[in-house]
Amino acid sequence: MTIQTDKLIDILWQAAEAEIMPRFGKLGDGDIREKSEAIDLVTEADEAAERLIAREIAALMPNALFVGEESVAADPALLGKLGAADLAIVVDPVDGTFNFANGVPLFGVMMSVVKGGETVAGIILDPFAGDCHVAEKGAGAWAVPLDGERKRLSLGAGLPVEEMLGAASTGYMYGEERVSLLSNLAKVRSFFSYRCAAHEYRLLAKGGMQFALYNKLMPWDHLAGALLAQEAGGHAARFDGSAYLPSHTEGGLLVATDRDSWQALRDTIFPNITMAA
Incomplete structure (x- = not known):
């Protein structure tokens, strides 16, 4: 078809x-x-x-x-x-x-x-x-x-973690997990939330920022944006590095300008999550 x-x-x-x-x-x-x-x-x-x-x-x-x-x-x-x-x-x-x-x-x-x-x-x-x-x-x-x-559209070149600007949705993380994430996110240049994944993905796909992070995975919120970022040259995967699929509703999603930037950011903000085999 x-x-x-x-x-x-x-x-x-x-x-x-x-x-x-x-x-x-x-x-x-x-x-x-x-x-x-x-x-x-x-x-x-x-x-x-x-x-x-x-x-x-x-x-x-x-x-x-x-x-x-x-x-x-x-x-x-x-x-x-x-x-x-x-x-x-x-x-x-x-x-x-x-x-x-x-x-x-x-x-x-x-x-x-x-x-x-x-x-x-x-x-x-x-x-x-x-x-x-x-x-x-x-x-x-x-x-x-x-x-x-x-x-x-193109995400553009990657940057060192300390120079990255991105969107981070932390509203569905709780307790020590959220405290740890927010503390580690302080290591990037700046992060924000529009409360609208549509606009965050649009900004990412045209090179206006270097990453986007989401914990709650509903397919209507992220399938289009993840594909948009990937087709614009970026890398998208769940927090443990495994591929993000339409059937997934857990595991978080991290999107970045390229695979190396994704890995560097992931290691900085989620140092205690084991990478998938």
């Missing part, structure tokens, strides 16, 4: 224009709900956008398993089917929902294509910038504006 990337991009633009952007800054109290905790939210935009995307995917790829963040919230068993699916479409309709719900324009729409347990395409759309970042396995990573020419 040929990956119909252009058609998938069109579907995401439809969702952004019809269901997401008209609601930005206009949500009422009843349009925002908590899921697992106060910082884990869902809005009417998330649900409406996912319904539109699911409907269009069913027409375009009727045999594909659809795994959306909100679909899994309603039917958790869907997540366990992803690794064995011949073809699956994984969607985060609004990545950065906390930002979106609070009127902060740092959110995106993410989609990945999984074939036989492997991510083969990823799309991260920014409705405000008017473009998306797209990767296809073996074909590179590209910035694709709504109007204009594609531009190849």
